[in-house]
Amino acid sequence: xxxxxxxxxxxxxxxxxxxxxxxxxxxxxxxxxxxxxxxxxxxxxxxxxxxxxxxxxxxxxxxxxxxxxxxxxxxxxxxxxxxxxxxxxxxxxxxxxxxxxxxxxxxxxxxxxxxxxxxxxxxxxxxxxxxxxxxxxxxxxxxxxxxxxxxxxxxxxxxxxxxxxxxxxxxxxxxxxxxxxxxxxxxxxxxxxxxxxxxxxxxxxxxxxxxxxxxxxxxxxxxxxxxxx
Numbered sequence: 449x450x451x452x453x454x455x456x457x458x459x460x461x462x463x464x465x466x467x468x469x470x471x472x473x474x475x476x477x478x479x480x481x482x483x484x485x486x487x488x489x490x491x492x493x494x495x496x497x498x499x500x501x502x503x504x505x506x507x508x509x510x511x512x513x514x515x516x517x518x519x520x521x522x523x524x525x526x527x528x529x530x531x532x533x534x535x536x537x538x539x540x541x542x543x544x545x546x547x548x549x550x551x552x553x554x555x556x557x558x559x560x561x562x563x564x565x566x567x568x569x570x571x572x573x574x575x576x577x578x579x580x581x582x583x584x585x586x587x588x589x590x591x592x593x594x595x596x597x598x599x600x601x602x603x604x605x606x607x608x609x610x611x612x613x614x615x616x617x618x619x620x621x622x623x624x625x626x627x628x629x630x631x632x633x634x635x636x637x638x639x640x641x642x643x644x645x646x647x648x649x650x651x652x653x654x655x656x657x658x659x660x661x662x663x664x665x666x667x668x669x670x671x672x673x674x675x676x677x
Contacts, residue, residue: 543631547638571600641666
């Protein structure tokens, strides 16, 4: 999986790592518990629940993210019968993350936040604010299908989750960006725009990891859009 190849050679059939960290930041400081004095004079450890949600935490290194995502992918490999089932698992994990990302962003932007009532406005919010908060940069493009009224596409030329993944030939169709698709689906559902979101690899010479996230809207959303025109 995402282990260091020099010390942890992958077993046959496993997804091997491709770690090329561009940051050497340490997360030891942020993970070291401190203490606070309570009203009774006693001390207790400060947990993540004591932190101010509006305070931006230091960015984690790519190596730390790669390690955590490696564990997720490795766990997802267990007891699955095929690529589709594994992508479904990754999407489910992303869905749980997406629910929390949406809550956090809404809390942080409460003063300036507005409820999106149109599909395009929500997708632009996902394309910029959600993508930047969750994956470090805005998505590269947002497009509407010319043939299907209920389909939109979010394009990421270099998905962060695929930077550290080396997929074996027998699993060449696997796209771990299904995790990101789950994040988008959670945000769509949480904003009352139910949709099915899937990740599709569309490699090019310039962007070999290019991925298109297909957002297929629920019929009720399409009908609501027609009514609001």
